[in-house]
Amino acid sequence: MSLWLLLLLPLVGAVCVFLANASIAKWISLGVSTLVFVLSVLMAVQYGEWGSAGTGFASHVAWLSQLGITLDLGVDSVAMLLVLLTTLLTPLCVWGSFTAITSRRKEYYAWLLILETAMLGVFSAQDLILFYVSFELTLVPMFFLIAIYGGKNRAHASVKFFIYTFTGSLFTLAGFVYVAWQFQLSQHGVWSFAIHDLSQFASAMTASEQGWVLLALLAGFAVKIPVFPVHTWLPLAHTEAPTAGSVILAGVLLKLGTFGVYRFVLPMVPEAVVAYAPAIAILAIIGILYAALICWVQDDVKKLVAYSSVSHLGFCVLGLIALNPIGLEGAVLYMINHGLSTGALFFLIGMMYERYHTRDMNSIGGLAKKMPVWSFFMVFFVLASVGLPGLNGFVSEFMCLLGTFIASGSAPTWPGVLGPEYAAIAAIGMVLAAMYLLIMVGKVVFGKLKEPDIEGQHTNLPHDVSPREIGILVPLAALCIWIGVQPTVLTDAMRGSVEDVLAPYPLIVQEQLDKPETVIIIEKEDTHG
Amino acid sequence: MADRLWFLIPELIVLVGAVVCAIGGLSNGAAIRRRIGFIACGFLLAACIAVPFVYTPERIATADTLLPYLGKYIKFFAALIGILLVMSAGGLMDRKYEHAIKKGKATFSALRTSSGEFHALLLLSIAGVMLICEARDLIWLFLALELVSLPTYVMVAMSRWSKVAQEAAMKYFFLGAVSAALMLYGFALLYAATGTFVFTEMADVFEAQRAAGGVSVFGQIGLLLAIFGLCYKIAAAPMHLYAPDVYQGASAAVTAFLAFIPKTAGMLAIILLCSLVGWEDGLPPVLEMALWVVAVLTMLLGNIGALLQTSTQRMLGYSSIAHSGYMLIGVIAGPPLGIVAVLVYLVIYGATNTSAFASLACLSKDGAPVDSLEDISGLHKRSPLAATSLAVSCGSLLGIPPLFGFWGKLMLFAAGIAAGQLVLVLVAAVASAISAWYYLRLIGLSLLSSTTPQSESVKATLRWPLIAAVISAIIAIGGPLVLSSIVTEAQQAVLAPEE
């Protein structure tokens, strides 16, 4: 079994969908994506690198040998987990779109499957260019999903989404090529874009070079995550995207940014990461609090959840740059958990929207009376999102904050450059998260029943969620509980990879701490020079 | 001398083709007249096939040009894309006239037909590009460039019997003459600086001058003026001003031609001129800085200019300006990677740009050509193939991976960075980002928008341009599969002759 099968199957499926009759397109795509999911689970069972630092299912295909570009695939344990997340969410998205999509159906399902290929490509690429190609390729299906099936303002939203993220990642590409060039210089003219080569080599660059590369890489990844202040495309895209689009966007696409940081930024430019970590952390914290306060005053439920993603991923970023295993494992866990719980929230909002054609909290309310099962799931996933212990969100949030908290210079084994003060301020975000999400629940789920006038656009859907919709939500809920109760299974699984990435850091942090004045000079050079 | 003639076999095939087309166009047999396009394609194909036989290693060892392998690469691809260009021009000339003859409403008159001439001119121009590869001195270069240009002036004028086409031809021709004079004067100064026309000798003289402290002032000014004159051919700033007008005025198929053949010619000539002074210790600072400024201006002005356009052809005209800017990065970066990147990019750009223009060329609105952006709104409902080809080619021009255009840009970026031109690459990145706006607009209009009253009657009526568009769109998608071999060929093309 190879990753190629996993990658190409959705693509083949997309072609089949496109050629098939519109009425069976959804069944084909559901079948294909489910098959991919089953395959990925089987692969996960076979996977031999759980807990160790190795790369599994590695395969080599030469491509553009003149530039050292290959089509190498392979997954480490973190990537394998994210592959599983992707293959899980895609069939659910397909299934969730059965009633929502009524026009241009074939294209819709074809795009979803192409999107799956692209996302899997990102996680399984072992070559920078292959990574970049997949990374960018995700934009195209998403662009069309938003632009064809989105809300009223879809044209603007899709173009903004595309151009914003496209622009950012062009700089990332420049950064990649720069590193590859440096590698080529050191290798007497032999180019290579293999992640393995470059991440080993890049840490040999000078501090100021690393700083520039860091900025270039972050230009793409920070937009994708998104980190304050480059987040404004996200609420717009989320609000306008169709339900499945939002789910994929929140569930997987945002993780491409954090995964990029994990896969490239951390191993490639350690010195710069250490130098810039406080600045990034401050942006992340601003994002947490700022977006949380904005959530508070939103009227549009979907926009609220979209901003909450900005806030939540701030924790993830903190975990990433805490530079200790607990923080990094927490961050990876956060990626998965956010995908599950926020993805589910978008599903739920989509179900509501299908029935009432509005997402305005002022015109809808008290749905618990009419849709008790829906309300149950809504409250459940809100709590998962808020971080109630026993559910998944708690573990990752706790680990990210703990990682940040202990990431001070005085930590014995894993010194970092953050510390308790960062965690303490970020922790305010926990309160705010409870605030805005519960206010949302209080308005939409509880209170007096308030329904908008839906004359003339009556749907065939039942009042409460249908068995199909329950079928979508239950696996997500079950995973939320399972991860909440048994997070150790996942943290053990990713341990080796995480420690491998972090291995050079204690030394570098220690060096920087011993010479605090040089850190400042480097920063100055990097910002002005 | 005989050796050099041997290398000219592809050109000769194409020239024979031109003659055959010109004569065939006057034939009384309607079957022959209507199949002029096939004849042209046939000769181009023959030229294509001839290339590998002509360029055998033993033969090349005897060549005395600066870049002996260049011809193999360029001639092959120029002929190949030439076939696409001929296809996109299918049905352009004499369509109504031939229709009328078929219906019996008109009789054939050799004076009223133009299809044969058109194809002959087209082939002549392609032959000009091929000849540039074999240039070993300035005279040859000058004549080859003129051979490329002069037919295109006529093609613009005859592409449409409308006032705008004639205006476009007038502007193109007059400004072309001025720029040719500039280039010629530059050649004169180069001659003054070196005392010879032969490239290899000029390169030696310049090397001696550099060893003695730098290229002489005459040489520098001469290079600059010559390159500015050539900038007109590649539509690079500040010589790009004519391009939007001309590209808008000419019919889409001819615009596709203008955006590829003269551009390739100009690029090759610039590469040849730059190789006179060599990249070994960097181009002379004056030249490098000038090219730098030109590249930056071209990328930015081209992409910025496209933003506000309401005419598809004008928009794509600006886009092709911008692409010249990208290619200049490769020229500045120099061999091997930079020139390889430019050569690869020329092919990729040629294919995808042809696709974009061909998808416009196949459209008509109640028999009239289509120009405004609104006309292609909702195209996917009426002609999904044309709409998809347009979208794919725009995606490729924008450089969305994994389409063909991305790989070209990647190579240029890599070359730029490898030459230490970080700022240039960043400017290119910004420019690409700007370009996303209008490419997405084209994609959005063709694939996403709904039909408007104005665009209701726009349909894909011409068969051959549509086929050309689809083929080149397939190339844009599937091209990456053969990228590695193209790059290998391009690498060979920039090999210096063995001493």
Place this chain on the structure above:
Amino acid sequence: MLSLLSSLTAMPAVPTSEVLHPANLSWAGFILWMPLVSLVLCGLCAACKVKSKAPATITVICLGTSFLLTLVLWNGYTQPETILLFDWLQIHWDGGSFVANFALYVDSLTLLWMLFVTGLGTLIAVYASEYMEHDVGKGYTRFFAGVSVFLFAMTCLVMGDNLLMLYLGWEGVGFASYWLIGYFYQKPSAVAAAKKAFIVNRIGDVGLALAIYLIWSTFGTVQYDEITTVLQSEAYDASFGGWTVHAIPYLLMLAAFGKSAQLPLYVWLPDAMEGPTPVSALIHAATMVTAGVYLIIRTYPLFMLDDYALPTVAWVGGLTALLAATIAMAQYDIKRIMAYSTISQLGYMFLGLGVVTSYGAAYHVFTHAFFKAVLFLTCGAIMHGFAGQLDLRRLSGLRKMKGWKIVSYTMLVGCLCLAGFPFTSGYFSKDAILAEAFVTQGPGFEVLGWLAIFTAGLTAYYTFRVWFRVCAGPVHFEPGDELHGEDTSSFHPHAPRFAINFVLIVIALGALLAALPYFVPNETENLHGGWVAEMVHDSPARDGVPGVIVDGGQAEAHGTINYEIGHGDILGIDPHKAMYYISAIVGFIGIGFALFFHLYCRSAADKLRGKLLASRATRWLPTAMEHKWYVDEIYIATIRSPLWILGKIFSLFDRYFIDGALVNGIAGLPRVLARWFAPLHNGAIQSYAISMIGGAVLITLLMLFMPEIVEFLQSLSEQNASTEQVVATLGGGK
């Protein structure tokens, strides 16, 4: 992958480092699991749309089982034990690990808490089975599921062997209270109250989370016994941990204050009255609010590490007690009075903790659990019977009405205990705290003691204000607004039936009998407080700090403040003895005032209020008290509204500045430039010619003269630099 699968299928049972007796005690896990079983069964009932009282039966049986198991466990208790249920959070890495298992820690303190948590929980479930019956088939199942969640969370909180388990329970009870307070989810006020409870608690939770981080980074563990081990080890000295050990108690305090409704985080509790009455009883009396007290007792050694930690606790407790008592005096809603009274009594408990009498605090928790449960349940019965009427001005003479005798007299029992009537349980437990305030030396503890005594008087007054108004006096009643199809004129109160009466009697008896433990002799000499003290003192949490023995009467700590005993006295008498008299007298005075104002001369109270209001100098007093000192309003004005406005500002900032000005501005820049350059393409051939050739010539000239230009620019900047130098030297000269 195998490991992943194996952990999927079977819970791993890797024992942790310490000695375990899983074989002996693994059944104790069922104390924890039974509420969860109940939750699952209730969930099934909900899924099957059961329309009977089955959920109540299930819940009562499950909780009862828990209680019985706790009794058995208590009976067989010999020494502290850890019971591993399963691995929860175990993160290992190169050079360390973070371990928080799903494990139980059983010591006497745990057992003390679990006894009344499960016991009262069961009784309240019985009570609710009747109380909630009008909701059978609607919210009935939801209610009992909520109760089960609550009990499960509370059990985790109390029995967990590490701080993360405590945190799980901590947030869990917060969530359960959110669930239960918001039970009437169609009432906006209930939804708001539920939300408020959760959010205010979250503030405390953040404190707890940060405290856990600090504890872990300082001690390297979050398990209680290991923390104790570290504190007792040789590695420990005064400089241990640096600033962290000083920060830990304050963060824990924040958590405790949030959960136990102390200043400044008490505001959620009065609003929590929106829930059904059993919820109030459950939250207030028995369990949730005492979690803060439990936390502090559990982590007492950590509070000893900072000199000012315990005094802070004491002062916050004392002030909260006073403030809440003054508010309670001026309220008319009896349930609300009980809520404020709860806050006030919790203040006492914290005062007790602060003045180093943890057994006193624990004992007060214990007695308070019973008598406050009685009071709430009687309030609930009244509310139930009088269609939601809770205004003490609209109810009178209940004890003379048929079927309300049991309610009235059990309420009297509760009131007596709360008022500290001599020889009731509340009397002893409160005395223990009051006396200790004089015994222990601390910053202003004596003042605090007098303050607390004064508060005790107020307590007696407002308690009996309720009883005299509602149960004594002439028979009179007006129904509330929750009439179920009945007319106001033809309204008949529904007297409680068996389940409610039974529970009331049992708990009232419990409240009275809760005085007994005080007299049960204990095995340790010189120990005030009997059995409860013994339970508290047996816990290893008590002797965490090396060289410090913290006993009921003997306390000493390192640092500058010595919690010494023996020197304190009141008016020259031993405080413990003196307090028997003083508190009795104060209680009588309070009750006397209540007797006068609210039984014999009810109009006098209104007159007094009128007089106070009439005078400008004293008007503020009743107004402020009736409006709860405007604390809610202050919070809204100083925290909520500014934040909300900030959110609005950010929202606009995001839309118009970041997105509008920056993003769209930058994105719009090319189009602006495009407009600038558009005139270049004016269509005139000659202008093209001049621009093209001019541009080419300009660039050529620029390039040719580049060295000269660069030189010129350099000379310019050098000139500038030299001028700057001159200016600088001139400036320096001045």
Place this chain on the structure above:
Amino acid sequence: MMTTFAPSALSGYLIVSGLLLAIGFIGFFVRRNLIVMFLCTELMFQGAAIAFVAVGRYYFDYSGQVMVIFILTVAAAEAALALALVVLLHRQNNTLDADAFGELQE
């Protein structure tokens, strides 16, 4: 008979050729008649031609003169083209004023 050709003399020729180029260009952009404008471009070509001849003479190299022959040829071809174009434009618009052709613009 070859006489030496001093650098100063060469620069004189080059100046003349440069002037021709400039005059041609200035004429191109100040005159409005298309035929005159075309003649101006021819002037520019001839400027270059003079330079070629002069330089060829300076180096004793006949290539310069060869070049001039070719330039003349190309100029003739261009002239033919220009004439055709001018006739076409005139037929269509009845004017040869360059300003009349400004339909294509932004």
